[in-house]
Amino acid sequence: MIYDAASDRYVPLDWQQAFNLIGEELNKIPDPHQAEFYTSGRASNEAAFLFQLLVRAYGTNNFPDCSNMCHEATSVGLPKSIGIGKGTVLLEDFDHCDAIFSFGHNPGTNHPRMMATLHEASRRGVPIIVFNPLKERALERFASPQSPVEMATFSSTPIASAYHQVRTGGDLAALKGLMKHVLEMDAADLEKGGDGLLDRAFIAEHCIGFEDLRQDLEATDWDSIERASGLSKSALKSAADVYVKAKKVILCYGMGITQHSRGTENVQQLANFLMLRGNIGREGAGICPLRGHSNVQGDRTVGITEIPNKALIDGMERAFGFRPTDKQGHNAVESIEAIAEGHSKALICLGGNLAVAMFDPEYVFKAMRKLDLSVHITTKLNRSHLLIGKTTILLPCFGRTDLDTQESGPQAVTVEDSMSMVHASRGFLNPPGELLKSEPAIVAGIAKATLGNRYGIDWDWLIADYDRIRDKIEIVFPIFKDYNSRIRVKGGFRLDVPASYRKWNTESGKATFRVAQGLNVDPALAGPDVLVLTTLRSHDQYNTTVYGLDDRYRGVFGRRDVLFMNEHDMADRGLTEGALINIVSAAVEEDDKRTIQGYTVVRYDIPRGSVAGYYPEMNTVISRHHYDRQSGTPAFKGVPVTIAATA
Numbered sequence: 001m002i003y004d005a006a007s008d009r010y011v012p013l014d015w016q017q018a019f020n021l022i023g024e025e026l027n028k029i030p031d032p033h034q035a036e037f038y039t040s041g042r043a044s045n046e047a048a049f050l051f052q053l054l055v056r057a058y059g060t061n062n063f064p065d066c067s068n069m070c071h072e073a074t075s076v077g078l079p080k081s082i083g084i085g086k087g088t089v090l091l092e093d094f095d096h097c098d099a100i101f102s103f104g105h106n107p108g109t110n111h112p113r114m115m116a117t118l119h120e121a122s123r124r125g126v127p128i129i130v131f132n133p134l135k136e137r138a139l140e141r142f143a144s145p146q147s148p149v150e151m152a153t154f155s156s157t158p159i160a161s162a163y164h165q166v167r168t169g170g171d172l173a174a175l176k177g178l179m180k181h182v183l184e185m186d187a188a189d190l191e192k193g194g195d196g197l198l199d200r201a202f203i204a205e206h207c208i209g210f211e212d213l214r215q216d217l218e219a220t221d222w223d224s225i226e227r228a229s230g231l232s233k234s235a236l237k238s239a240a241d242v243y244v245k246a247k248k249v250i251l252c253y254g255m256g257i258t259q260h261s262r263g264t265e266n267v268q269q270l271a272n273f274l275m276l277r278g279n280i281g282r283e284g285a286g287i288c289p290l291r292g293h294s295n296v297q298g299d300r301t302v303g304i305t306e307i308p309n310k311a312l313i314d315g316m317e318r319a320f321g322f323r324p325t326d327k328q329g330h331n332a333v334e335s336i337e338a339i340a341e342g343h344s345k346a347l348i349c350l351g352g353n354l355a356v357a358m359f360d361p362e363y364v365f366k367a368m369r370k371l372d373l374s375v376h377i378t379t380k381l382n383r384s385h386l387l388i389g390k391t392t393i394l395l396p397c398f399g400r401t402d403l404d405t406q407e408s409g410p411q412a413v414t415v416e417d418s419m420s421m422v423h424a425s426r427g428f429l430n431p432p433g434e435l436l437k438s439e440p441a442i443v444a445g446i447a448k449a450t451l452g453n454r455y456g457i458d459w460d461w462l463i464a465d466y467d468r469i470r471d472k473i474e475i476v477f478p479i480f481k482d483y484n485s486r487i488r489v490k491g492g493f494r495l496d497v498p499a500s501y502r503k504w505n506t507e508s509g510k511a512t513f514r515v516a517q518g519l520n521v522d523p524a525l526a527g528p529d530v531l532v533l534t535t536l537r538s539h540d541q542y543n544t545t546v547y548g549l550d551d552r553y554r555g556v557f558g559r560r561d562v563l564f565m566n567e568h569d570m571a572d573r574g575l576t577e578g579a580l581i582n583i584v585s586a587a588v589e590e591d592d593k594r595t596i597q598g599y600t601v602v603r604y605d606i607p608r609g610s611v612a613g614y615y616p617e618m619n620t621v622i623s624r625h626h627y628d629r630q631s632g633t634p635a636f637k638g639v640p641v642t643i644a645a646t647a
């Protein structure tokens with residue numbers, strides 16, 4: 001479909017016409033660095049790999065990606081700590097651990113399969129220690145749909161053995177407190193003639209940076225830790241006690257850790273905490289970032305990155321005979337800036353709803369309307385598609401469950417999950433329309449029309465049989481060795497995660513304790529009336545797709561125009577439950593002050609000074625200047641706001 005200004009409608013367009021038009025427009029742009037290529041994490045490895053091939057052959061690394069808004073703090077932070085930006089545990093490890101720490105994720109809603117694992121662990125008597133500002137129901141108690149007894153008797157199993165309602169953004173301080181306790185307990189144990197509580201052999205053999213960390217923790221006083229974390233020294237002690245008693249600890253985390261202005265450092269403190277007792281790289285222990293989209297991790301692995309390393313460039317040269325540019329491209333925040341400034345002229349989206357997922361829609365929507373070319377490869381219509389540029393084209397594609405038949409027959413595609421397991425799936429439903437194409441076929445169509453025969457890449461040959469795409473992936477990325485045969489084994493295979501067997505691909509070859517200066521006292525959050533807004537998913541949504549208005553675990557029904565508040569913060573402002581309020585951005589930058597009007601106050605069990613509301617509605621008050629400078633992840637979970645009753 002193409003937008004037709006005369007009739008103010010999208011009108012049908014032949015596939016070949018669409019490809020040709022896109023090719024013409026892309027070729028009009030004087031410099032390839034003036035086009036942006038977004039990927040949302042639903043794209044399969046095969047589609048994402050072809051997309052990066054198209055973009056690199058075109059000549060840029062402008063790869064804004066949903067991962068830039070999600071686990072980028074993990075992808076940037078963990079490699080410096082443990083040499084890889086991925087989790088180190090397998091699902092089986094949960095059967096062997098004897099404590100689980102959970103920071104900033106809401107599995108009852110967002111990772112329902114994880115609930116079964118936590119449920120089982122809890123029944124086994126494994127303590128589960130939760131750090132989350134909100135009391136999340138499914139983390140407190142959970143009735144397993146897999147348990148006939150619980151289903152029949154309406155009973156449930158307690159999940160969290162201790163629930164620490166850390167202040168929003170207080171995790172850095174909480175983690176320093178936990179580690180400070182561990183060091184103090186270790187010293188006390190040594191004094192009593194014990195062996196100490198640190199894994200000294202692990203630290204000596206595998207780590208660097210321990211002395212710097214120790215000094216930082218010694219220099220951090222308990223008062224500041226209590227104030228910044230919102231947790232008492234004794235509460236932190238009880239959690240540290242569980243930690244040192246356990247032989248094998250797994251730590252899980254989500255967006256409550258990554259989406260902060262110091263998200264990267266948050267992630268690194270999690271790694272420090274585990275490394276103190278050698279809880280990385282052995283059975284039953286490790287770090288477990290819970291990913292979002294089904295293939296957000298895989299897309300990164302197969303080359304969707306704005307900062308290609310030498311191995312990637314060399315691999316591309318090996319597989320395709322040309323050497324792509326190594327010039328650093330744009331991440332999501334930078335791509336929006338480039339579009340807003342009129343520097344970038346085109347945006348091609350492999351899925352997603354970028355404009356709505358991002359901060360400050362007033363700014364972002366205006367930017368999108370300046371584009372000369374916007375193209376969306378998509379399964380469903382969404383709001384971003386209505387941000388019309390000069391030429392705006394929608395290319396409908398198959399979903400994962402649709403049967404994808406190419407020249408050599410039905411095709412399977414592959415994805416990588418949070419545990420680095422790669423498996424194949426094949427669609428089985430008849431596609432919803434005869435005219436739809438697969439994502440790889442659409443990317444190939446755009447590529448042919450844009451690049452012609454550049455570098456002799458035979459796009460038709462590649463998409464005729466996706467095994468050929470996988471063979472190319474294997475040439476570029478040798479960790480996919482025997483890709484096509486290994487995905488044919490039931491359950492797929494695991495990509496190599498060196499940290500999981502204590503091989504550290506860091507600069508020094510060691511696991512590295514990384515010091516974060518000070519506590520997370522973000523100046524933007526310091527004003528007298530300022531509250532820290534965190535933005536959440538409800539039970540009835542998948543990211544920007546809102547399926548219904550209920551959020552059953554949080555007890556909100558039929559609406560989303562609410563703000564969760566602590567009762568003292570309400571009283572301070574003379575508000576009672578049900579009061580109508582305006583939420584005003586307290587961003588430091590004047591041009592970013594925006595307001596959300598007429599929302600309703602809901603009293604909630606949340607720490608004083610923290611408020612919560614739903615993503616994406618709350619994005620209106622999120623400043624484009626407020627993101628983690630290391631990873632580019634917007635601070636979606638630490639937004640300064642003030643609240644006023646409506647006039």
Ligand SMILES: Nc1nc2c(c(=O)[nH]1)N[C@H]1C(S)=C(S)[C@@H](COP(=O)(O)OP(=O)(O)OC[C@H]3O[C@@H](n4cnc5c(=O)[nH]c(N)nc54)[C@H](O)[C@@H]3O)O[C@H]1N2
Binds near residue numbers: 293
């Ligand atoms: N049903 C459903 N499933 C999904 C999604 C969906 O939208 N719907 N989205 C998918 C995607 S892309 C992702 S990334 C994942 C996201 O999964 P989660 O990481 O669970 O995402 P959020 O809903 O953003 O919730 C974050 C949790 O962090 C807590 N939190 C907020 N601020 C802080 C803080 O400062 N510190 C701590 N410790 N906790 C905090 C919140 O109270 C909440 O419980 O889910 C994926 N799965």
Ligand SMILES: Nc1nc2c(c(=O)[nH]1)N[C@H]1C(S)=C(S)[C@@H](COP(=O)(O)OP(=O)(O)OC[C@H]3O[C@@H](n4cnc5c(=O)[nH]c(N)nc54)[C@H](O)[C@@H]3O)O[C@H]1N2
Binds near residue numbers: 259293400
């Ligand atoms: N305030 C705030 N903002 C946030 C977050 C937050 O917690 N708070 N979370 C951030 C996070 S973690 C993420 S991951 C981003 C999400 O950002 P995006 O990934 O851009 O957003 P989604 O809503 O997941 O995109 C959904 C759209 O993708 C398309 N789609 C779905 N499936 C497919 C498919 O198989 N193929 C193709 N081609 N298209 C498909 C459909 O058009 C659908 O409307 O949002 C971020 N924004």
Ligand SMILES: [Mo]
Binds near residue numbers: 066069070291292293
């Ligand atoms: Mo995400």
